[in-house]
Amino acid sequence: MAVTKATSGRTSRERVHRAAVKLFATKGFHGTGIRDLAEAAQLSSASLYHYMPTKEQLLAEIMRDSLQSLLDAAHATLDGVDDPAERLDRLVVLHVTRHAREPQRTRVVDNEVDALSAASRRGVVGIRDAYEKLWADAIDDGLRNGTFTTGEPTATRLALLDMCNGVARWFSPRGPLPAAALAEHYADLARGMLGGPPRQR
Amino acid sequence: MAVTKATSGRTSRERVHRAAVKLFATKGFHGTGIRDLAEAAQLSSASLYHYMPTKEQLLAEIMRDSLQSLLDAAHATLDGVDDPAERLDRLVVLHVTRHAREPQRTRVVDNEVDALSAASRRGVVGIRDAYEKLWADAIDDGLRNGTFTTGEPTATRLALLDMCNGVARWFSPRGPLPAAALAEHYADLARGMLGGPPRQR
Amino acid sequence: MAVTKATSGRTSRERVHRAAVKLFATKGFHGTGIRDLAEAAQLSSASLYHYMPTKEQLLAEIMRDSLQSLLDAAHATLDGVDDPAERLDRLVVLHVTRHAREPQRTRVVDNEVDALSAASRRGVVGIRDAYEKLWADAIDDGLRNGTFTTGEPTATRLALLDMCNGVARWFSPRGPLPAAALAEHYADLARGMLGGPPRQR
Amino acid sequence: MAVTKATSGRTSRERVHRAAVKLFATKGFHGTGIRDLAEAAQLSSASLYHYMPTKEQLLAEIMRDSLQSLLDAAHATLDGVDDPAERLDRLVVLHVTRHAREPQRTRVVDNEVDALSAASRRGVVGIRDAYEKLWADAIDDGLRNGTFTTGEPTATRLALLDMCNGVARWFSPRGPLPAAALAEHYADLARGMLGGPPRQR
DNA sequence: CATGAATGAGCCTTCATTCAT
DNA sequence: TATGAATGAAGGCTCATTCAT
Known part of the structure; x- marks a missing residue:
């Protein structure tokens, strides 16, 4: 119910996918690190793995x-x-x-x-x-x-x-x-x- | 001038460049490791650096x-x-x-x-x-x-x-x-x- | 006293202990992850902590x-x-x-x-x-x-x-x-x- | 020829194997981290991989x-x-x-x-x-x-x-x-x- | 009681690069 | 010219644990 932060994406899952699309497009899949992804999704790199298997x-x-x-x-x-x-x-x-x-x-x-x-x-x-x-x-x-x-x-x-x-x-x-x-x-x-x-x- | 070995590429420098072109095209720059390059150029990864700065x-x-x-x-x-x-x-x-x-x-x-x-x-x-x-x-x-x-x-x-x-x-x-x-x-x-x-x- | 589910172990606590014994014996303490334990005990890894301090x-x-x-x-x-x-x-x-x-x-x-x-x-x-x-x-x-x-x-x-x-x-x-x-x-x-x-x- | 340091093992390879034996025996294989191994062998963890595949x-x-x-x-x-x-x-x-x-x-x-x-x-x-x-x-x-x-x-x-x-x-x-x-x-x-x-x- | 979400720390391994020989 | 040895930084991923719900 509560929106804790005025962040770009709605849910964490959405933020992960959005971040991935942006970074994969910009820097390429191999050029994108898991830590880049985490930062862009405003999540720790460990938390990323709640929203993706790999x-x-x-x-x-x-x-x-x-x-x-x-x-x-x-x-x-x-x-x-x-x-x-x-x-x-x-x-x-x-x-x-x-x-x-x-x-x-x-x-x-x-x-x-x-x-x-x-x-x-x-x-x-x-x-x-x-x-x-x-x-x-x-x-x-x-x-x-x-x-x-x-x-x-x-x-x-x-x-x-x-x-x-x-x-x-x-x-x-x-x-x-x-x-x-x-x-x-x-x-x-x-x-x-x-x-x-x-x-x- | 001297051709040291009867290898596929003529000189080591050529082999490095050929290998790089093939691998960068196939796997992408970020997807290509220095070891891939070395192997494809039939050189050790340290030797690579005789033919490229980076x-x-x-x-x-x-x-x-x-x-x-x-x-x-x-x-x-x-x-x-x-x-x-x-x-x-x-x-x-x-x-x-x-x-x-x-x-x-x-x-x-x-x-x-x-x-x-x-x-x-x-x-x-x-x-x-x-x-x-x-x-x-x-x-x-x-x-x-x-x-x-x-x-x-x-x-x-x-x-x-x-x-x-x-x-x-x-x-x-x-x-x-x-x-x-x-x-x-x-x-x-x-x-x-x-x-x-x-x-x- | 109430038995909530017809599962293999009687209570959750029992299932945790049984699972731990089996896994620690089989894979060793360090070789057993908290997730292995949770899966074997049919519990989420967070729930495990209701039955053990650590x-x-x-x-x-x-x-x-x-x-x-x-x-x-x-x-x-x-x-x-x-x-x-x-x-x-x-x-x-x-x-x-x-x-x-x-x-x-x-x-x-x-x-x-x-x-x-x-x-x-x-x-x-x-x-x-x-x-x-x-x-x-x-x-x-x-x-x-x-x-x-x-x-x-x-x-x-x-x-x-x-x-x-x-x-x-x-x-x-x-x-x-x-x-x-x-x-x-x-x-x-x-x-x-x-x-x-x-x-x- | 030169022995640079008065270290326990003779060669790096020997030090790695000795360290592994000691640590695997003491803490178990799963209880031994690659960093423990590296420290005991007086090597960086990356260097370890010159002497073992895995x-x-x-x-x-x-x-x-x-x-x-x-x-x-x-x-x-x-x-x-x-x-x-x-x-x-x-x-x-x-x-x-x-x-x-x-x-x-x-x-x-x-x-x-x-x-x-x-x-x-x-x-x-x-x-x-x-x-x-x-x-x-x-x-x-x-x-x-x-x-x-x-x-x-x-x-x-x-x-x-x-x-x-x-x-x-x-x-x-x-x-x-x-x-x-x-x-x-x-x-x-x-x-x-x-x-x-x-x-x- | 139960769990989804979250994480800091750490996992094993590979990275590109340097350097003494 | 060539390389084995070495490494700090980073790779992707999992760890045990906490906490709000």
Whole structure:
């Protein structure tokens, strides 16, 4: 009931996860010490272990949660949409928006897969593959029905994802372009790359 | 001059640098221990220090060398070329080719900037900025003379670079597309993204 | 009085003591963590502290209780017995039977004295000395009245005790010899070691 | 060449092993911290790792070496001796002498087997079994040719070993009985326990 | 009675680095 | 040039214990 301190996070668990996301994004998983984490979470390093089994499993959980939430959002935004170009637009917009608005969380997901143990990695990569399949399907469908015309669908899909991921590295909410506008622009770029029809605005 | 042993690398110095590139790319700078380095370079960890002042400065040197070589190559390939679209083509082809052919070296450059001390970072970022200015100039010139038509030159330039950097993460020489063909494809994509004229082949 | 749960031990206090005996015997005092104890006692580690002041004092209490009970039993079995050989027989039989039937408890007593603080140790060693004095007295009496003939009463007494203690390390109720028969055999051995008359059966 | 300090051990490696034996014997393996070890060996805790792979493997090595040396000595002392009683005498004398003269080393061997990992334990127990087989064979041979008359050879062998092991716990070179005399006395005791003929002196 | 949360101290081990040889 | 020996600092994690609820 009582909030003892005016601290940033609500619960200790939340503070630990927030601190981990921030530090893993900033200094990398291997560059982040358990003591850094403790300090950022306003906890002793021993207390950290009430909220995580292991530093590595904390990373795994963050990545799984983040990817699962992205996959869920993707399913939601695609629900009932048939047109491949429209589907791809929505994927790009979702992806870019996330990366612009939650750059730390997405950077961790995109950059720290190598830090996972083989066991953890399997789970994480499984979700990521399911998510990327949504992109591949939209592109394949678009090629099949003539909406898209690229000669290199696989390379183009990877180019698309890399380009969208990059947003998390440089986007600033204080920059000239708001996240929403950037996302729209990226959707335009995607159409251009796939040889699809220009979007109506 | 004398070659003391018939080992994989030519000189000890070379073996150290090769080992560092491979390990920093694979496990990250913080994930690579001095003992890993020593083992991979077939040297004792003490001997390592004949060939580097510090682990961090070894990283800095690798990054500086790699970026400088890229910048030099860029100047060379742009020499005497005026057409902005052609300049951008060449930058894309050079960049993609490098990232496909030297994925480890480029991955270190692209991912480990945060591991540098402030002092080292300055030097590295300086070269990288000079390199990226070549891209910015080509795009600006193209916009000025009407070759390109994008409304968001900055965002597009960053998208372009991120997309090209990504190649180092997934390209395989055993895949369906040779590095050279991939580079050409990426140049096409770049034209599409900037609203430039399709390339002749 | 109320039995709250149908668990293996009767009360929580009993479960804690049982768990401690088992674990201290199996893994040693220093090898047993407070969490091991808690898990084995089906309690949280915090709740443990309702039933013990300290891990070390729990050990001390176990040792004191066990030794006191052995001393009491020794007094009881010796009550009214005068013949030194008979006294020694009874001590051996009691000791061996205990060690065969309660190997864990006796192993803790025999092996973990060094883990006690100086303060706790004093009390424990006091009881043990009183107990060993019963052995020494029986032997001395037997020597005085010619029942025993060993030239090294002290060394022989220690040999006797060590040999009897050892039973706790290897005796199995599923072995060929029941505890009672083993105890009788050890009494025979003791007579042989002390040069006493063979026992009647 | 130069001996820098008038320290107890000759080389660092020796000091580490000596310190480990002393501390493992005194405080137990689990009761001995790596820092205790380092201090006793006059080394930093980091330097310890030049001379051992792991604290547990240091224990294993000490135990293996000690047991192997005992087994070798047993083979040597039994060489060419046929009479079972004489064989057993020699085993007892060797065993007791060792335990009296090297109480720490032998205590570690006798008490810390449980601290070994399963892998290390296998090796150690293998040697110990080979050694104990020498005792069992002597006893069996003695029974077969009528030298010994015990009805419980197995229990008696275990009693014998436990009794001899105990010496390491209490023998003092400043006590009334020298190690050699104690060993002879124990050989007498062994004869008595096995129902063998009294020894000639 | 019972426990979740918390922690200072300590665990074993590895870190990057230095230096005498 | 090469390295074995050495180390202070730090690594991730567990320890026994306390206390508010």
